[in-house]
Amino acid sequence: MQLSHGGETLPTGAPVARWSVEQVLALAPDAASRKAGTRLGAAGPWSGTGCDATGAVWGLCKGSGSTPYRTVVDTTGPAYACSCPSRKFPCKHALGLLLLRASDDAAFRPAEPADWVATWLAGRRARAAQKGGSSAAGGDGARGPVDTDAARKRAERRAERVTGGAQELEQRLGDLLRGGLAATDRSGYGLWEETAARMVDAQAPGLAARVRELGAITGSGAGWPVRLLEECALLHLLDTAWLGRDRLPDPLAATVRTRVGLPMSAAGPPVRDRWLVLAQYDTPDGKIVTRRIWLYGRGSGRTALLLSFGAAGRSPDRALPVGATIDAELTPYPGGGQLRAELGEQFGTMASAGPPPGLAAAAAPAVYGNALREDPWLEAWPVTLRDVIPVPSKDGWQLADAHAGTQAGAQADSTADEPADGPADARTGSALPITPAALSRPGLWKLVALSGGGPVTVFGELGHRGFDPFAAWDPGEREEGGGTTGGSLVQLV
Secondary structure, three states, X not given: OOEOOOOOEOOOOOOEXXXXXXXXXXXXXXXXXXXXXXXXXXOOOEEEEEEOOOOEEEEEEOOOOOOOEEEEEEOOOOEEEEOOOOOOOOOHHHHHHHHHHHHOHHHOOEOOOOHHHHHHHHHHHHHHHHHHHHHHXXXXXXXXXXOHHHHHHHHHHHHHHHHHHHHHHHHHHHHHHHHOHHHHXXXXXXXXXXXXXXXXHOOOHHHHHHHHHHHHHOOOOOOHHHHHHHHHHHHHHHHHHHHOHHHOOHHHHHHHHHHHOOOOOOXXXXXXXXXXXXXXXXXXXXXXXXXXXXXXEOOOOOEEEEEEEEEOOOOOOOOOOOOOEEEEEEEEOOOOOOOEEEEEEEEEEEOOXXXXXXXXXXXXXXXXXXXXXXXXXXXXXXXXXXXXXXXEEOOEEEEEEOOHHXXXXXXXXXXXXXXXXXXXXXXXXXXXXXXXXHXXXXXXXXXXXXXXXXXXXXXXXXXXXEEEEEEEEOOOOEXXXXXXXXXXXXXXX
């Protein structure tokens, strides 16, 4: 019997995942932990290693003291425990243990957990069961009754402040346009920072962030007034949408509230599925670090985004093994597209089973265009591209449909009497430019090496700046008809 962290059986026949070296390193909270964990990824410092069918892995790591550190990892979480004093999760000992497991499976014999391992696992599963039971029984009542009237009044007061900020921002945008955008580079960044501070005072952090982005456009290179005008128009659209939110459909109104910066809670029925972990990466957002984890539901066909946050200089605690599949419940947040979700109960971790279904590069822009209907301020949309080849272009690199040339040639043969520009039009959109941000990352060269001039499957975000690749699958075995099955996942960010 295979057990999850909550004491429930995993789906019949579902193997507990054994992570690869790359998946383990992706869990590291920072570069220093990654380096230290790598040093501990050999058998030398370890003794008493073992594993069981529930996904638990444990061992004793020799340190500077006389007593070795006790380290245990529940891979179904994942969750970690170690007797070392480190406050990082996972610590270097947990990383070293998992790296040893990834590179030398023979070092871990299936066994009954040691007493200290069993005690930790039992406590963890008891807490998970208690949490699940209290939720089902209305566990929130333990915190005391919620004062709905007070909460409603607070929300109304904040909405009034945001409305005042939006009205002021509209006046400032009007003054800006009347004075001419080309003159803004002489005002310096202080103009934008002062306006952003006013939006912070109005409790509209989303508006403040967009104002700061306007300041970064001024004087940013050839054609900057055009880019500034486009972003001002989007900001004006968001202002007017907030001021007229009562007339908007509920999903769009929820999107506007999120874009303005009001807090939202996950709502709606949870979706249980086998979620493939597509990518995980951190980005600094001012004084915090934001971790984004992309998931794909095998049964539902949905793509979901998990967000978690950490203080500046520290990675968020949540981490999932890229390339693995977790059996879990996700609760979506309201708003257009409903991409963001909250991770709920997890029932186990299984090995990956290949990439999700993908699109041809020519079909991808229409998917992004449809998403813009529900969220006009959307920068990019998650897309999996099938059978694309990274090729150099005049301005950088692009992802081209592997079969575009064959399809265009066949169409040219069938339309020989058409004007000469017919086949060229048929190939429009058969290649997508890679974003400038991705061109400067080493992941681009990983992708080129993985392809080797052949077609690959790539997951990333498609936006108005191009395609940003996050993960790819090695070509795998060839299928009938020229496609590929897709092998192991390689993270590119």
